[in-house]
Amino acid sequence: MTAMVKAEGVHKSFGAVEVLKGIDLEVKQGEVFCLIGPSGSGKSTFLRCINHLEKINAGRLYVDGELVGYRQKGDKLYELKDSEVAVKRRDIGMVFQRFNLFPHMTAVENVMEAPVQVKGMSRSQARDRARALLERVGLGDKAGNYPSQLSGGQQQRVAIARALAMDPKLMLFDEPTSALDPELVGDVLDVMRDLAESGMTMVVVTHEMGFAREVGDSLVFMDNGVVVESGNPRDVLTDPQHDRTKAFLSKVL
């Protein structure tokens, strides 16, 4: 079975600052892959590289066996056109820390937008599917609300439904609960747990150690642009081997 995401020596710099210093990892199909680490460790940047929101400077990054952002012919790399990158992104859903819902559209319009505009689905069909998805994340009664009329937790669940509307084979979560009030975190995590049980491949950047332990299949601890420690989340979280991991976990657990 091919890996859903495969990184080989991925490097990324912003100007003179090297954020990723050679990341090697593999996300298997159907697994929940958690990325943890202190802020500034490069975990969000790595996530954004997976759907080519950031360009990597060195190394190779594959999604579902295909190179991200480039085409290889012989030993030469050709940059993909924007339109080709857009086609690949259809299969990768992304959920942001700040939700990034479209504020001028209602919840159901947010979810419909990409299927109609990108896949060319009919509006009525897209609306039916969007309603079903909102129902699935527990917001069937909020379809007509604008994002400003929803709580943070509700907005994030709409954002998850919006990503699912494109039938992605991979979902990326960039600290999906970090901007939420503590009492709203649970609802979002429940939706993510359901999604994991349905077999979705998920890469989750998170500070929710409880979620990582219960739902995660693999876990990677990153610090300062490198993978410090990886393995089964229950092992790493309860019995960290590396000093840096121990220090981090002692602060957050």
Next chain:
Amino acid sequence: MTVDIDKTAGGPSGTPPTPPEAIKAIPVRHYGRYVSAVVAIALLAAVVYAFSQGKINWGAIPDYFFDDRVLTGMGKTLLITVLAMLIGIVGGILLAVMRLSKNPVTSSIAWFYIWFFRGTPVLVQLVVWFNLGLVFEYINLGPFYRDEWSDFMTPFLTALLGLGLNEAAYMAEICRAGLLAVDEGQTEAAHALGMSHSKTLRRIVVPQAMRVIVPPTGNEVINMLKTTSLVSVVQYAELFRVAQDIGQTSGAPAEMLFLAAAWYLLLTSVFSVGQYYLERHYARGSSRSLPPTPLQKIRANLFSLSNRSSTTGGAA
């Protein structure tokens, strides 16, 4: 548990508790406000009196208010306003996108255009367009069109190009500000869903930018309506020019200027109302509830009045 205690304290029979006694205090007297109001009214009265006693034949204004020539001039003023704004808005969007593009050549050209057209007075630009025959004696578009510049550049075209191209420079800056005001996360979210650059711009960024773009654009429209009076210098017979012409032949020059002013005021007032509704349209989703339209406000006030009278009536 406290809930239970509160319930019993409220009284078992459910009678409403007696309301606390309202405060009855002597309000502060703002003598300064009375004085300033009296002074302002006195000054206003003095100005009105001066104008009524001046050697102005006020009766001439209603005589000519709906004169055919005035109405035609007003129509031309509106036509120039709308067409020049159209050129300005389309050109402005184009220039704003050019300015924000990653291509250094297009962004430099846009910068230069804005620098030039914002940096020179529009009156000078108008006259230059009119006299460009000194540079281009003929206009020659191959088999399609060929004419002498002075015949091609009619007063109408001069007015249109002069005002429209100048306006494009201002609209470019307004559009650019609007596009930059949209959070970058919106573009990222749209891209992450697989939307192309142009779709992201059209469906996600521009509708949100409009909220920032519409209010200053409304100002530009009102400004444009007034600026059209400048094109009287290139012999275009719009409202101001017509008013001046009538003034000279009818022997009431000052009166006709007041007439023009009244028409301009009327038109800008109408535009302001349109602007209000346009802004309201693009405020969708930005606040939890839209501000009421003036009509809704009136209706709500009437309802609350009737409600109040009915409740007070019931209490009495």
